[in-house]
Amino acid sequence: MTDKKTSHTRLLLRLDAGAHDSDASVTRGLSALFARRWQAAHPGARHRYRDLVAEPVPLIDTSYCAFGRKVERYQDLPADGPTGLVESAAEARVWAMTRPYVDELAAADTVVIGAPLYNYSVSAHLKAWIDRVAFPGAFTDPSTGRSRLARTRVVVISARGGDPADGRDFQTPCLRAWFRRLGVTDERLHFVQADRTLATLVPHLAGERERAAASLGAARERVGALACVG
Template sequence: MALLHLDSSAHRAAESTSRQLTAEFARRWLARHRGAGYRYRDLAAEPVAPIGAAYCALGRRVEQHGMAPAEGLIETAAERREWALTRELVDELLASDVLLIGAPMYNYSAPAALKAWIDRVSFPGVLELADLRVVVVTACGGAYETSERDFLTPYLRAYFGKQGVVNLEIVTADRTLAWLVPGREPDRPAAAESLAAARARLIHLADTV
């Protein structure tokens, strides 16, 4: 068994709800799976390079050749560099049984740091994720139960669904700004409830996933 743990909050751990919750999940899951593989990436502190022209040129060639392996289609040094960056992340993902992602909501959607990782690992023809179990922890300053502005969870569901993932859990802690922003004090009981529910759900998932 192997766990790949990604965080993408730009906040430090002490100020980040998603970082604290993913860390709790990882600790508990690893205690249950002694000897399991564990890889950690802090996508905010060590960003994955955004894809460039060489990545796209190689990807187009792979598609043009009916998803032939990229290695045999590389034409330039820039493509070789892009492929090396991509391959490392893809291999790390394919070697994992469980993918844990901390994904704060930034401007109604995913942080650019996480999106850069997603764009890179989604190279044409390389992902086969049907057996991957995915746990995503989202944190947002507001609440979106009755709002149509949540583009984060629908996006992640659509993305992992398209990749063949059937075992996807998204756990959300909302109203996190109730603890910080003046005037939002009335939201604190609901924020505390949301955090407690997220924590309980993650404990359950760490014991079962």
């Protein structure tokens, strides 16, 4: 597995999970802005882009669960993690499909995710990545027992059509809990939100346009600031 601690080059992993691939996409626009600013602030650094919609992550299946359950039985994993437990052709296939996602997340210094709010939660494309990448033991350093993501910065850029006061955002608590469980620290986990994005489109939300523009402006500023540190 790639270990960023031995790497001398910074890596930004950018993920887009919004189904609407157009200039109108708020999350795609903001994640692209983050990447541009980050690259300007870190000349020579590497940038890995994954469009989870154009290239969907394969949904997990029985063979993924079977290999995951086998790995769960071990208290101490081999030095090369789940790789060292691959025995059958089925396990080799599962791990070959999963490992690239694990490796690039573990190798990234900074991860930025364009994550629109869909039906109160994460998009199906992002959920497919979450389920696959969170393979048992994949982010535990076998030599220390600590998380390989303890120094990773994560910036989640979310957009929602409606009013944040409706209390129906289950995406933010879900992603916060998930990244925490993987070992990302609270100090390195950031959420940026643009609200009321449908105000420009939906006639009965026209009265919200000013607040929507202010929210987008604040999100752009925060994205620019977050891209310049770390």
